Amino acid sequence: MNSLHSSGQLWRGMTQRRLGRRDALRMGGLASFSAFLAACGVKGQGNPGASAPAPDAVAKFWEGKTATKHVDVASWPLYMDPKQPELKAFTSETGITVNYQEVIQEMGPWFAKVQPQLAAKQPIGFDIQIITNGVQFKQFKDSGFLAPLDLAKLPNYAKNAGPAYKNEAFDPGNVYSVPWTSGITGIAYDPAKTGREITKLADLWDPKFKGKVGMFSDTQELANFGLLVLGIDPGKSTPDDWKKAADKLKEQKSQGILRNYYDQSYIDALGKGEVWITQAWSGDVFQKNVSEGKNFKFIIPEEGGTIWTDNFSIPITAPNAVSALTLIDYFYRPEVATDVAAYINYVTPVPATQELMKQKAAAATGDDKKTLTAVAESPLVFPTEADYAKLHYYRNFATPAEYQDFQRVFEPVVLG
Amino acid sequence: MSRLRRNLAPYLLVLPGGLWLLLFFAVPMITMLSLSLQQGDIVNGYAFTGHWQTYVDAIGNYRTQLFRSLLYGAIATIALIVLAFPVAYWIAFYGGRRKATYLFLLLLPFFVSFVLRTISWRQILTDEGPVLGPLKDIGLLGDSFHVLGTPFAVIAGLVYNFLPFMVLPVYVALERIDPRVIEAARDLYADPATAFRKVILPLALPGVFAGVLMTFVPASSDYVNSAVLGSSSTTMIGQVIQAQYLATADYPTASALSFVLMAVLLIGVFTYARALGTEDVMKVAAR
Numbered sequence: 001m002n003s004l005h006s007s008g009q010l011w012r013g014m015t016q017r018r019l020g021r022r023d024a025l026r027m028g029g030l031a032s033f034s035a036f037l038a039a040c041g042v043k044g045q046g047n048p049g050a051s052a053p054a055p056d057a058v059a060k061f062w063e064g065k066t067a068t069k070h071v072d073v074a075s076w077p078l079y080m081d082p083k084q085p086e087l088k089a090f091t092s093e094t095g096i097t098v099n100y101q102e103v104i105q106e107m108g109p110w111f112a113k114v115q116p117q118l119a120a121k122q123p124i125g126f127d128i129q130i131i132t133n134g135v136q137f138k139q140f141k142d143s144g145f146l147a148p149l150d151l152a153k154l155p156n157y158a159k160n161a162g163p164a165y166k167n168e169a170f171d172p173g174n175v176y177s178v179p180w181t182s183g184i185t186g187i188a189y190d191p192a193k194t195g196r197e198i199t200k201l202a203d204l205w206d207p208k209f210k211g212k213v214g215m216f217s218d219t220q221e222l223a224n225f226g227l228l229v230l231g232i233d234p235g236k237s238t239p240d241d242w243k244k245a246a247d248k249l250k251e252q253k254s255q256g257i258l259r260n261y262y263d264q265s266y267i268d269a270l271g272k273g274e275v276w277i278t279q280a281w282s283g284d285v286f287q288k289n290v291s292e293g294k295n296f297k298f299i300i301p302e303e304g305g306t307i308w309t310d311n312f313s314i315p316i317t318a319p320n321a322v323s324a325l326t327l328i329d330y331f332y333r334p335e336v337a338t339d340v341a342a343y344i345n346y347v348t349p350v351p352a353t354q355e356l357m358k359q360k361a362a363a364a365t366g367d368d369k370k371t372l373t374a375v376a377e378s379p380l381v382f383p384t385e386a387d388y389a390k391l392h393y394y395r396n397f398a399t400p401a402e403y404q405d406f407q408r409v410f411e412p413v414v415l416g
Numbered sequence: 417m418s419r420l421r422r423n424l425a426p427y428l429l430v431l432p433g434g435l436w437l438l439l440f441f442a443v444p445m446i447t448m449l450s451l452s453l454q455q456g457d458i459v460n461g462y463a464f465t466g467h468w469q470t471y472v473d474a475i476g477n478y479r480t481q482l483f484r485s486l487l488y489g490a491i492a493t494i495a496l497i498v499l500a501f502p503v504a505y506w507i508a509f510y511g512g513r514r515k516a517t518y519l520f521l522l523l524l525p526f527f528v529s530f531v532l533r534t535i536s537w538r539q540i541l542t543d544e545g546p547v548l549g550p551l552k553d554i555g556l557l558g559d560s561f562h563v564l565g566t567p568f569a570v571i572a573g574l575v576y577n578f579l580p581f582m583v584l585p586v587y588v589a590l591e592r593i594d595p596r597v598i599e600a601a602r603d604l605y606a607d608p609a610t611a612f613r614k615v616i617l618p619l620a621l622p623g624v625f626a627g628v629l630m631t632f633v634p635a636s637s638d639y640v641n642s643a644v645l646g647s648s649s650t651t652m653i654g655q656v657i658q659a660q661y662l663a664t665a666d667y668p669t670a671s672a673l674s675f676v677l678m679a680v681l682l683i684g685v686f687t688y689a690r691a692l693g694t695e696d697v698m699k700v701a702a703r
Contacts, residue, residue: 108663115458115665142459193559211560253648259565260647273544274564400457407664412477415656416648 058148061316068320070097071327074110076310077102079181079283081343090330093233096323104130106218106263111136118145118315127318128328130180133170133309134220134394135403137177140313142400147314148174153325154178156332165349168309170396177311178328181283181340184380184391185221186305188264188270188280188298198277198304201229205248210257214269214278215249217261219410220394221306222249225279226410228303234395242409249413261414264309270296282380286345290371298380300390307347307383307391342375347383354382428502441461452671462667462674475670482673485653486680488567489636492574493582497624498630499575500582504623505616507583508590519587523580534573534644541645565647578634582627589615590622625692633681653677 054060080086080100087098103126104110110131114124127335131137140146151158157178165179194209204213208356216222224234226245237245252258259275267284269275271292285298312328314321330336337350338357354376361372379387397403452470456462475482503684507518525533540547541563551557563569593616639654646652652671658671 106663108665112458112662112665139459180433209560211562211565256649258648260563272542274542274562400459404457411449411659414648415478415481415651415659 001396014110029354039225044375058150061147062150062321065322067096067326069095069323070098071128071320071323072101073327074101074103074129075123076104076130078267078287079130079310079344079346084252086331086336086339089336090327094326096326101126102123105265107132107134107136108218108356109263111139115143115145116316118143118317121317123317123319124315127314127324128312129315129322130310131177131313133168133311134218135172136398137311138397139400141176146318147316147318147321148175149178149314150325153322154329154332156329160332160334160350160352161336162349162351164310168231169393170309171311173229177313178332179309179347179349180312180331181344182307182309183254184214184282184305184307184347184383185224186280186282186298186300187277188267188285188296189277190270190273190294190296192295193273193276197324198297198299201225202303203277203301204228204279205252205257207255207257209277210255211259212274212276213252214259214262214266214275216266216279217263217414219407221404222261222414223278223410224306224394228301228305228392231303234306234392237395239405239409246409246413249410250416253413253416283344283346286375286378286380287343300387304390304392306394307388308394309349328385341381342372345375345381347381379392443696444649448671448674451479451667454677455670458665458667467668470668470672471676474669475676478625478653479674481653482654482677482680483650484650485636485677486684488571488574488642488650488652489632489638492571492578492635493628493632495571495575496578496582496627500579501620501624501628503614504583504587504590508593515591519584522583530577531640531644534577534640537573537576538644540611564645565650567646567650569645570642570650570652573645574635577638577641578631581630581634585626585630586620586623589620589626593619621692625689628688629685633685636681 079102084098084100087100087211091097110129114129117124131140141226151174158318161178165182166174168174168179171177187198187204191197193212194203203209204215215225223245225240226249227234227237227241228246230241230248232241232245260269262269262278266275266278266280267288270280270285271288271294272279280298282298285296288294289296312331314324318324331340332350334350334352334356337348338353338360341350342350342357342360357372357376361369361376364372375381383391397406424464450464451462453464453466453468454462455467455470503522507515507522511518539545543562543564544552548557548561548563552559552561576650597615597619598611601615602608606614636652637654639652639658642650642652642655654677657670657673657677660666660673
């Protein structure tokens with residue numbers, strides 16, 4: 001006890017002398033503390049030149065990279081037959097094993113999740129990620145997180161991809177991405193519950209469906225519908241339009257019409273009867289109906305819907321980049337693309353599939369025949385010119401600041 | 417030499433714990449403080465600018481969620497006291513030889529993961545689930561009636577998930593009461609109610625206080641219950657912070673909100689301690 005006591009005195013003795021210069025020390029301490037605070041900055045990967053990469057970027061990235069026997073794929077739910085027949089065929093043909101994970105539910109969280117690893121030049125555990133052409137695509141691109149693709153190693157893509165998919169506005173020349181599939185954002189509903197046909201966006205604001213309406217929590221998806229219902233083209237919208245749209249969306253919430261904002265989980269909410277009518281992605285409803293024997297419907301609203309593209313991209317730190325390219329190219333074989341489209345019911349980037357699907361339908365019997373014929377004629381898988389006319393593209397934000405302004409308008413709506 | 421060693425011994429003993437705290441408490445806190453004062457965006461990076469305005473904006477934009485969280489936390493805590501006290505009382509005084517068994521039964525559901533338990537409530541309470549479905553079929557409830565997505569569901573989830581954290585401290589406080597003290601009260605002509613009010617309750621209060629600390633703080637900052645059982649009109653501050661960190665990557669706002677929440681909770685806890693006449697919060701909590 002005594003020794004403890006004296007040790008306290010010893011320490012006080014050791015520190016007392018410095019107390020004389022307390023002020024100087026405090027100032028110094030403060031200065032070094034704020035220097036420390038400043039040192040905690042988060043490094044960005046800002047690289048404005050990334051959109052127009054150096055001519056030798058492709059050669060430089062792929063130099064010395066060799067084929068491996070495994071590929072990890074990060075994808076979304078409802079994007080492949082759970083039995084993965086295409087991947088099994090791929091493995092038995094090439095000997096490359098594929099670990100296919102449905103880890104992406106929404107783009108914002110996905111970017112936020114992998115950003116720290118990519119910024120630290122660490123692998124993210126995936127060699128392919130399927131990302132949407134929205135805001136986060138630009139963030140991935142501008143941060144220099146995407147490997148420049150060696151298009152020479154994608155012969156099937158070159159041969160079979162539709163012309164519209166070879167030069168999309170968000171990635172001209174397919175420098176960083178090639179499309180996996182496109183889809184339409186529209187309205188899904190349960191006719192048994194709504195008791196009538198749904199045709200327009202305004203139905204999402206109908207007080208009759210109080211507490212039974214779902215919307216997306218992705219700010220861009222949500223904002224698009226808020227704008228379209230007011231007759232504003234999202235691509236040409238101004239910050240004033242955003243505020244009007246946000247007010248319209250808040251109205252939906254404050255009147256208790258809205259049940260909740262959803263990510264990919266909206267489809268479960270629809271399946272459980274939690275919502276009767278909801279913002280939805282085109283292929284999901286078809287798969288839900290097939291797998292659970294439901295009778296939900298999907299429509300492109302009169303006021304318009306949006307079309308987006310989900311893209312294969314290779315993270316810059318991917319350890320199996322070469323095999324990843326092999327797998328990507330495999331999905332551009334018309335027969336593989338046909339099988340995928342027939343199951344997931346999204347717009348395929350390989351136009352030859354429609355003919356193939358019709359042939360398959362002709363050869364099939366029973367339920368298979370019915371399903372295949374329906375898919376081959378479905379405007380949701382093979383949209384016509386008239387359908388495209390009703391569809392809008394995502395807004396491309398010129399600068400991060402513009403996107404931040406947009407977020408500040410719509411984020412408080414989602415997090416209200 | 418040995419004297420010096422003896423003198424240093426207590427500091428050396430503190431060293432591992434101290435380093436641990438420094439590494440996993442002080443460093444993250446300072447990093448977060450720094451983050452909250454930075455400006456920029458996720459692509460170009462954030463840089464320290466001492467921008468306090470973030471705090472003003474964050475509170476301005478999300479004060480509703482902050483108040484809502486404190487309100488939900490407070491209601492849940494009160495409900496927990498009401499529910500947990502009788503349970504703890506019964507186990508402590510009437511549990512007999514099976515006390516341990518009852519406590520184990522109480523804890524049993526909590527061997528399953530927090531999120532999983534909450535999700536299973538979602539399955540049970542869903543609009544056409546095993547509870548509401550039949551009631552709707554026989555016409556007892558309207559077609560659009562729902563429990564999920566309401567404040568009630570969120571608060572009920574909080575109460576359910578934090579129940580043991582209230583029962584256990586109260587039980588410990590009650591369990592240590594010497595039965596002879598109660599007998600003495602009865603001998604001095606106190607009826608059971610008076611004995612409870614004047615003897616048992618004051619002795620149990622430190623347990624209740626510890627329980628409140630262990631439930632109010634995590635319940636107010638919880639984000640799982642509201643995310644799983646709630647809707648867009650029950651958003652709690654924890655969800656906002658989570659979304660700012662992990663969806664929009666707006667680190668400064670997220671960090672600022674974290675500090676605001678922490679400050680509000682600390683002020684709340686100390687005010688509560690003062691009101692209760694408990695001078696030393698930590699001493700009581702440690703009991």
